[in-house]
Amino acid sequence: MKTTKRMTLLLAGAALLPGLLAGCGSGGGNNSGTNSGGSAGTGTAQASGSAGSSASSSASGSASASAASGKKVKLDIIETGNNLPTPDQDFIKEALDKALGTDINLTVYASGDDYKNQLNVRLASGNFPDLFQVPDRATLKQFAEQGLLLDLTPYMEQLGPTKEFLGDESLKKTTIDDKIYAIPKAPNIPYNTYWIRKDWLDKLGLQPPATIDELKNVVTAFAKQDPDGNGKNDTIGLTGSKLSTFAPVFGAFGVGDPNTFYVKDDGKLVNSLYEPAMKDALAFIKGLIDTGGVDPEIMANTGLQHQEKAIKGQAGIIWIDWPNLSKDQFAEQIKKVNPNAEWIQLAPPKGPGGQYDGPYDAGGTSGIYAIPKALEKDKEKLQKVLDLLNYVSGKDGSMLVQFGIQGRHYNLDGDKVVPTDLMSKETGFTWLYQFTGRPEMSYLQTKFAPQAKYIEFANNQPRLQSLNGFLTNPEGYNPADATRFIEEEFVKFVYGKEPLTNYDSFLKQLETSMNFKTFYDDAVKQLQALGYGK
Amino acid sequence: MEMPIAAQPRAEQPRRLASFFGSAWRFRAFYVMLLPGLIYYVLFKYLPMYGVIIAFKDFNMSSGILHSAWAHPWNKHFLTFLHSPYFSQLLTNTVLISVYKLLFGMVPPIAMALLLNECRVKWFRSLIQTLTYMPHFLSWVIIYGILLALLSQSSGLVNQWIKDIGGETIPFLTSTSYFRSILVSSEIWQNLGWGAIIYLAAIAGIDPTLYEAARADGAGRLRMIWHVTLPGIRTVIIMLFILNLGHLLDAGFEQIYIMYNIQVYPVADILDTWVFRTGLQQLNFSLASAVGLFKAAIGLVLVLGSNRIARIWGEGIW
Incomplete structure (x- = not known):
């Protein structure tokens, strides 16, 4: 009796073990041999029988x-x-x-x-x-x-x-x-701009924000003053996906989104991370988040979750492309939720560094x-x-x-x-x-x-000409790790988890442990070879 | 059933072989039944293993597995992995999440199986059983959707309640302090009913005369659970535990990949998600298989080691 049980267990174990071994190695094992199916085309696809005479x-x-x-x-x-x-x-x-x-x-x-x-x-x-x-x-x-x-x-x-x-x-x-x-x-052509709820502005007696300080006021007001009038504190001032939510704010300080290369007016080639104004931009964004008006989940908004918040009538300002807010199907959905809802586009707010609606990839x-x-x-x-x-x-x-x-x-x-x-x-x-x-x-x-x-409005906004599309990665630089590190640290800075005084040590760490210096030098060389920044 | 071979420790080689074939012939029906399974494992599990050699090569897609150049030094990809700035964080996260899932995930299915076993109203029992194992068939995307609807800081139901009673909203899904708990509890929720099935089957296999004897000795329900049911499924519990240990470095790629975001990377990024981003998406297949091999080796050591320990208590799998 006891032995039979042992035998069964042993067999079960023996049967499971190789599966476990091979399963663990799935990273490498899977890509050997034949492909993982789905290659055979749809057999029913023969639409027109006779050859196209x-x-x-x-x-x-x-x-x-x-x-x-x-x-x-x-x-x-x-x-x-x-x-x-x-x-x-x-x-x-x-x-x-x-x-x-x-x-x-x-x-x-x-x-x-x-x-x-x-x-x-x-x-x-x-x-x-x-x-x-x-x-x-x-x-x-x-x-x-x-x-x-x-x-x-x-x-x-x-x-x-x-x-x-x-x-x-x-x-x-x-x-x-x-x-x-x-x-x-x-x-x-560029599609993205800030979009803002005109009817909310009217209700609160506000003007469309023209400067970043006004933007901050409107974001706060949208979150705190119940613009949808339902008596509940359930609205968000500003939403978007990831750090690009703040693209025009970075632009107002004259810098591009994190880790973008562009040529300044004086002809110098720079990376946004090394711009002195980057720190000011981060400080301002931190202030914006501190008002409590920014969607707390911008970093978790993948796909089109921010669009959903806008359509549902939860958010008052959103960084998004025109198709996803003004195409007929979405316009219909917006009207269905609230017939009075009116979204308008917003020119990039002015700041100490000018006004830019984020970077636009010239090499893209x-x-x-x-x-x-x-x-x-x-x-x-x-x-x-x-x-x-x-x-x-x-x-x-x-x-x-x-x-x-x-x-x-x-x-x-x-x-x-x-x-x-x-x-x-x-x-x-x-x-x-x-x-x-x-x-x-x-x-x-x-x-x-x-x-x-x-379409025309989005196309006509001033943008920073980003050059990242021309770049390739040098040996020894792991873009996945570096991108993660940059994004992670930026999030810490703007959410106040780390003081901005540490920005320089962040750069140092990026250069040494993430090998960013290699990438930077190589990128500059590549771009100069293409005639940028001379 | 007697086992003649074990009785003679130093039998001669030919005789041993002969007796093996003898017994194989005697039980040929069993061996034939075993065959399809063996072929499956050889074909789909053992043969593809030759692919692990790319962990020691600089895999080039157009040259293929056999003709790619060998890496120099041979352990280059292992070193890349070990020297990654995130290595210790990845390993810690993987092990912690796994251990949490293993520890906290072990008792609930057993308890569930015991409760179901004690339930005497048949329709209620089947209803609960069906309801609890349904989540097993939901994909993580759907479960994440449900979690988002409940726990999202800006639009989730729970936070809406908190706001209504005037509290501060809680960032369940974007804060490092809650994320692991959410991971572990959602996994337990998903597998509660499914995990109970195997224990229920084991309970069904317990000799009913044992219960009768216990009852005759005046044991109540709780006593019977403690002295009959639990010892009866002890072997199964230990076997599952040992097998799960082998998966210690698989903390659940699919679940984490769908649920994590940059704010919780410090507590959520595991080996597999890193491999996906660095290895598979950036074409470093050699690196990906080096990590895979590393994981498999550790998994093997854990399974062998834990079995040895279990054997000390007389409960090993082999």
Whole structure:
């Protein structure tokens, strides 16, 4: 009796132990062997059966040529994004497949962190997508060094329409050691501003704040004087996500968000951490938080939790992009909660260092798209990817991925695009296919006509030109640790957990234990090589 | 069942082998049943282990596991990890959170199982059982959503009550003083019912004649729990404890990754979250597997060590 029990236990133990061993090593073990599933495309995606003989005037000749051969080439594309419809409802996919003779399988990931992880695992396991988004320039460099990316320089001639669409200047952003490794999408215009509840201001008899001191007063009043009139002390003055909540406040002191590089008016290249005014900015933000009017959870607001607080009528000022507060669907939600709610944009408040609505990344792109080196061997597929890039850069393709199907989502009045009712209903996702970007201003003004004034307002605010998008990380510098350290210490400073007199020792510690000095020196060298700060 | 082999300590090699095959043949049905399990473990648990060699290499994605260059020095990635400015904090957090979960998480499921076992109203018992093990199937994202709705400082229900009665709001989710307690208690809540199942099964296996004998001796319910039920499941309790010890350095990546934010990093950042940020997101797969190997080694030592200690009391797994 006793022995049998022992035996069972032993067997159970023996069975569990290896699982435990392998489970512990999951960090390394998982990425060996085959990929973690999901690679097989959706089998039901064959929408149009006959080969595209009706291929409309496509951008490059070769596209229609191979379309006639009747074989569909499967293209696997991954990027970040959301709201992609299922393949059978995806009219952009259908139109592209028809024009190019492809079977495009686009997969999008809502969270950037998730995407990075997925992408890394796929690349490590050799299960390459045919076209994929690269998170940033630093990662681009890493990929290039690992020999994962196809050098596009020899293919530039074939990418004529794409090159023309992007401009030579823009391609510098994805050039490493004189080789073009990816296609940079043109950057978006800036979207973010402070938004403020006009009806709350009116109720309390206040003016929109023009200086940071007025801002402080309004934040306090919003939190303490019951602007929503429900008799409860349940409102927040200012909300946002992470430290960027205070971007215009940093701007009012003439400094960028923590750890941004930019060129001052006198032509000097600086990092915001080393600016003397940074300490003043932190002191002011600490005062702002001390009033009790700032959302205590800004550091925990991930995703769009701050937007929710604004829509619910809980917060009075928010740092956010115009789409997330003024798009039709959100405007509706706001009205549903409170028909009298009125959000207006706020110009950056003035301070001792001027007025800037935060930093805007000059080296940034709104996406970098690369082709894996492995595709070099599959000439036919590679050609299709190049065709695709050219097509969405050409006239027809660009119109398609911007506005949808002509006759259904828009009509042409001469050169002017006239949206139909279906455009706002159905074409919300087409940007996912804008692999090479879009003519930003005209696109937005057409597609978001009701929001046109917000778009223009956000675009016209003064910004600091941040240069971080040009940078790559040197060997021996761990950006994850350093970023954490900076953010952590900044939070301590503004929440009064550590006195500002320790700022200099913070810098020292950053330089020594986080190896920040290496990064800083290297960054300065990189930027000077690009002609900044001379 | 007799065990002839154990009786002869210095048997000759061939005879031993022969008798092994003999008994294997005799119990062939059992061995066949064992086979699928063995194949599974070899295929999915042992073979992938060759991948740990990337902990000693500079893994390059285009060269693959076998052709990447060896790291120089061989322990380069281990050193990077050991010399990380956050190493001691990470280790402390991992061990503390794990130990809290292990200690505080052990008694509630046992108590739950005892209570359920003593409950004689059948429908009530099944109702409670179903309700308590439901949270096990909720993902951490959903649980965090619930916690946020309850405990958020700006919009949570609890803080709203505190405000209504004129108190100061409490930063449950963003303060270093509350965060670990929230982690541990939400984990206990999630696994209470699920953990009780295995104990209930063990209780069901106790010989009912023991209860009869106890009753005949005049034992009440509490006495029977103490002298019959608890000793009856002692082996299971110790086995689960030992197995859980092996996971001491897994403090629960998913839960923490979803719930933490920069303000609580000093008490919440664990090995796995660090590996995720530094290893997986920054393409340092070699570093990630070095840490994985480090964890596995410590887990193995803990399991072997605790089993040895348990054996002193005559209760080891093997």
